[in-house]
Amino acid sequence: MIKSWMAIAAVTVLVAVVGNRLNSDDIRWFNRLQRPRWLTFERAIPIIWTVIFICAAWSAVLVWEADPGSLQTWVLMGFYLVLEMVTIAYTPVMCKLHSLMVGTIVGGTGALLGYMLAVSVFPISLWAFGLLVPYLIWSPIGTYTTWAMIKLNPEDK
Template identity: 50%
Template sequence: MLKSWMVIAGVGLAIALLSNIIRPKDAKWFRRLERPQWLTFEKLIPVIWTTVFVCGGWSAYIVWEQTQSWRWMVAYIVLEVVTVSFTPVLLWSHSLLAASWIGGTGFVVGLVLAIAVLQVSVWAAALLIPYLLWSPIGTFTTWEMKKLNS
């Protein structure tokens, strides 16, 4: 029998993998973009996002174990879908502005979810803090890249 954490991790992984359909021409376009001089941590971004997603999944697990509510799980899925849509929107549209809007939207959705989850579990809300800290940094970085790449 599947444990709830396995299902949550599997759904999260499936959503993330589906959003990573990258065409070679788009990857080439992205590599050629100018970056801000202060962007010295780019190689850490995959590790940072992995941490953020693991914390989000753990938060969802805590909420599921306490509520058994599909509505909460839909809210977590909405957050993940908005978050991972950043990559295909950026790469398929070649629009740093559109990606910045997706990033900002993700932050708002994450903040609303964290505040709502606080009534269920302080720990579940706390596990969303890495997302709430990192999402604005990623959004700001994209916004700054937009200025450099008109």
């Protein structure tokens, strides 16, 4: 029998791999963008997001285990999935459209969805809520960083 953590981990990895498609033009566009001087941690961002996705997936496991298979739990699993899809869409959508404003909107949407999900899981599991806190902190930072880059790259608004 497949454990809930295995299924949730598999879906998390699948969405991340399938949703993160960039071509060389997308990467070139992104790499040429000017960054704020205070953005000294850019190399750590992939590690930070990996930790955040692991925490969010574990949060989903805790919610599932609290009431496996109920309608409310399935709805929340859908919510986790939508949040991951929006979060993963940030880079490819922004890069394909060459638009930092679109990136800011997608990032802000992810932040808002993250807060909504956290409020939804709080009554179910304090630990599941706590595991979403890294997302709740980091997502607005990433969104703000993208917004700050608009001023440095007005042609890529």
